[in-house]
């Protein structure tokens with residue numbers, strides 16, 4: 397009852413103003429949730445476009461190759477696999493055939509080929525071969541970034557400049573990452589990485605964030621954040637097969 401006594405302190409006109417302000421504040425607070433629900437529904441309505449597609453999901457590194465390692469000791473290969481598994485689940489639910497390049501903690505090189513350089517090359521070549529073997533429509537590689545500057549953060553998608561479709565897919569995934577995770581002032585970038593230039597199919601590398609940034613290192617280990625990353629990649633794939641055009645880079649102030 398106390399809240400009503402509190403309300404009686406105001407005059408009738410003041411009550412109306414108070415109620416309007418309350419409704420507006422509530423609307424502002426709930427709008428982001430409403431907008432994200434609408435976005436999710438829009439992607440779900442288009443999910444049929446993914447059915448029957450063959451998609452190779454490639455969690456980078458594995459086995460003797462941990463990838464980059466955070467200050468807390470968390471290894472890139474583990475995070476890559478966790479995100480890839482979640483992405484695989486979303487894609488399979490939509491009816492896609494998913495080929496994971498690895499399901500556990502191992503690399504794809506032939507055992508016994510000791511020299512580090514050769515083994516790494518073997519590993520990458522085997523990942524590319526998988527996409528060819530299954531005549532994949534898409535190859536999506538998942539990695540984590542690391543640089544000496546600890547301030548840098550944000551997910552970023554790479555593609556090969558020789559493939560327009562790879563650029564379109566990269567842009568659509570990047571747009572979804574911005575929608576879900578917020579603006580990081582990062583945009584898609586052409587790169588000449590082996591797994592990008594060697595593919596006959598559309599191929600991208602998603603660098604899911606910077607393990608060298610302490611805040612992002614913690615986030616990357618968080619299953620909720622991993623789920624957001626996987627959903628963003630999935631939403632980008634859905635929009636790609638739905639025929640959405642390459643989005644424009646957002647204008648920054």
Ligand SMILES: [Zn+2]
Nearest residue numbers: 456463539540
């Ligand atoms: Zn990596």
